[in-house]
């Protein structure tokens with residue numbers, strides 16, 4: 147952030163400018179932090195819905211992240227962490243406090259190709275695509291499951307993202323995060339509590355990176371798995387609409403999509419939000435101008451109530467909801 151960005155921000159209207167003043171002098175992090183005021187969250191989620199974040203912060207260095215966290219902690223300013231926003235619904239009035247995104251911290255490295263050829267270090271802001279590409283270049287297998295799964299590594303770890311080919315829990319050896327005060331916390335695999343589309347990584351910590359253990363595998367084999375997965379996805383998944391992938395988790399022994407379809411809900415809509423006619427577990431936005439976060443939430447509740455009535459099953463959300 148340059149000093150001119152700060153003064154422009156201060157001159158702005160809205161809550162962000164007041165919060166920026168409350169944070170105090172930021173000159174010590176000026177070069178290492180991208181900061182935006184009253185930033186529309188619709189720009190940062192694949193659903194393209196939601197109101198503004200008071201402050202949107204993207205650190206270029208971990209030290210800047212630690213300083214911002216420390217300062218927010220000392221002033222009791224709420225902080226929310228988001229990745230690529232591919233599994234996120236932001237409510238219409240936006241997010242109070244600071245939203246932190248690690249998009250600038252996205253290194254993927256292989257620190258010891260001779261001694262530990264399968265070890266990869268990855269920063270949380272790296273996209274799953276970047277990680278997969280690096281593994282392919284080094285001919286390391288184990289994360290083929292990421293084929294076509296969008297998002298950041300940080301979001302993927304928190305969500306234990308995956309497909310029928312595997313999930314993050316299969317390859318993680320350590321996760322590193324920062325606590326609210328900016329202190330570093332390391333967790334080995336077992337302390338992360340990975341399970342189906344969830345983990346025990348605490349919501350008040352920001353995941354900054356992980357160590358992964360992969361295994362040598364010929365490039366052609368990796369590519370075949372990834373392409374097979376992508377082809378299967380192309381057949382089954384809606385395209386050309388804003389979405390967040392699957393909206394609900396599959397209940398034990400069944401599929402949310404099957405239950406929703408069998409309840410006759412395919413094509414059901416609230417304003418511009420619709421239960422995809424192609425895949426019933428994808429609640430998508432067909433017409434953005436005609437859709438608010440409240441409309442999508444109303445559709446979520448409608449689907450949940452109908453599935454409970456017809457099947458006696460309460461669906462849990464995979465989608466994460468933030469904001470006011």
Ligand SMILES: Cc1cc2nc3c(=O)[nH]c(=O)nc-3n(C[C@H](O)[C@H](O)[C@H](O)COP(=O)(O)OP(=O)(O)OC[C@H]3O[C@@H](n4cnc5c(N)ncnc54)[C@H](O)[C@@H]3O)c2cc1C
Nearest residue numbers: 229230231232233297298300301302307308352353390391
């Ligand atoms: C087209 C499409 C297809 C998809 N297919 C799949 C699939 O096959 N399998 C699957 O598992 N998912 C799938 N998803 C959902 C989504 O891609 C995953 O959940 C992904 O891992 C979310 O990553 P993200 O960076 O976008 O996280 P976000 O959506 O930004 O955030 C998700 C959660 O993680 C938290 N979070 C994010 N980053 C951090 C961090 N650094 N530190 C702490 N908390 C953090 C957020 O607070 C939030 O609670 C799909 C989504 C789309 C749009």
